[in-house]
Amino acid sequence: MTKQNIEEKLKEIIKPYIGDEEAFKNLTSETHLLTDLKINSAHLVDVILDSEEIFDIEIDDESAEKMITVQAALDIISDKLKDK
Amino acid sequence: MNIGCDIIHLQDHWSVDTLRQRRLSKLYDKCELILLSQIHKTPKIAEAVLWSAKESAYKSAYLGEARFIPKKFILKQVLKESLEFQFDKTPIWISYKIEKEYVFTETFEVTNSVKEKGHSFNYVHIEKSTGNESYEVRKRVYQYLKNRYGGEWGIRKTEFGKPYLTYNNKMSEKKISISHHKPFIAFVLR
Numbered sequence: 390m391t392k393q394n395i396e397e398k399l400k401e402i403i404k405p406y407i408g409d410e411e412a413f414k415n416l417t418s419e420t421h422l423l424t425d426l427k428i429n430s431a432h433l434v435d436v437i438l439d440s441e442e443i444f445d446i447e448i449d450d451e452s453a454e455k456m457i458t459v460q461a462a463l464d465i466i467s468d469k470l471k472d473k
Numbered sequence: 474m475n476i477g478c479d480i481i482h483l484q485d486h487w488s489v490d491t492l493r494q495r496r497l498s499k500l501y502d503k504c505e506l507i508l509l510s511q512i513h514k515t516p517k518i519a520e521a522v523l524w525s526a527k528e529s530a531y532k533s534a535y536l537g538e539a540r541f542i543p544k545k546f547i548l549k550q551v552l553k554e555s556l557e558f559q560f561d562k563t564p565i566w567i568s569y570k571i572e573k574e575y576v577f578t579e580t581f582e583v584t585n586s587v588k589e590k591g592h593s594f595n596y597v598h599i600e601k602s603t604g605n606e607s608y609e610v611r612k613r614v615y616q617y618l619k620n621r622y623g624g625e626w627g628i629r630k631t632e633f634g635k636p637y638l639t640y641n642n643k644m645s646e647k648k649i650s651i652s653h654h655k656p657f658i659a660f661v662l663r
Binding site for chain 1: 495500524539543633
C-alpha cells in the first residue's frame with residue numbers, strides 16, 4: 390500500500406469524527422487530531438478501532454498514546470503494515 | 474491539581490452493541506471491568522460513569538499535550554457515589570451522579586470525612602440546553618461569575634487546550650472545568 394493510499398484511507402476514517410470542518414479542509418501532516426480537528430477522546434477510540442479494521446493491524450496502547458498528529462498516525466500505521 | 478468534570482447524555486453514549494470487547498480493551502484495564510458492577514447494576518450506565526470519571530480525571534490531572542491515555546487513569550475502588558483513581562501514583566477522587574438522562578462526574582479534594590459521600594466544595598452547574606452547547610456553556614459561566622463577583626470574565630485555553638479563567642483580562646486563581654454532550658451543558662468552578 391502506498392503512502393498516498395494510507396493517507397487517503399486515514400482521512401476517510403477520521404472524517405466522521407471531526408469537530409472542526411475548517412481544520413479538516415486545511416489538513417496537514419502536523420494537524421493535531423484532538424486539539425485541531427477536535428476529535429474527542431470518545432471518538433479517538435473509534436479512529437483507532439476503524440484503523441485496525443481497515444488496515445488489518447493492531448494498534449497497542451503505547452502506539453495509541455503516540456497518535457497525536459496526522460503524521461504520527463501515518464507513521465504508526467505504516468510501521469504496523471511493514472511488520473505484518 | 475486542577476478540577477475536572479464531565480457529562481454524558483446516556484441516550485447518545487455508545488450503544489450496547491458497539492460496546493464490544495475490543496473497544497473495552499482500549500479504554501479499560503481488566504481490573505476495572507471487574508469493579509463495574511459495583512458502580513451500577515446496569516452495565517451501560519456503569520460503563521458511562523467509568524468513562525466519564527476517566528475524562529474528569531484526565532482534565533484534572535493531565536497537563537501535557539492532549540493525547541489518548543485512558544488506561545493511565547486506573548479505577549482503584551468504588552465507594553458510595555465516589556470513585557478513587559490513580560494516575561502516576563497520585564490518587565484522584567471523583568464523585569458521580571446518575572440521573573435518568575445523564576451521568577455527571579467531577580473531581581473533588583478529599584478528607585477522610587468526605588470521601589465516602591463524594592462531597593464537593595465546587596460550584597456545579599448542569600443544564601439541558603436548546604442552543605449551541607459550546608456557546609451556551611460559556612455564556613452561563615460568564616453570567617454566573619459576573620453576577621457573583623462583578624468585573625469582566627473570560628475563558629482562555631493553554632497551549633495544550635486546557636481552559637482557564639481571566640478576570641479583568643488577568644489570569645484568575647479560580648479553577649474551571651467545562652463539559653457538554655448534546656443537549657446537556659455543565660461547568661464546575663472552585
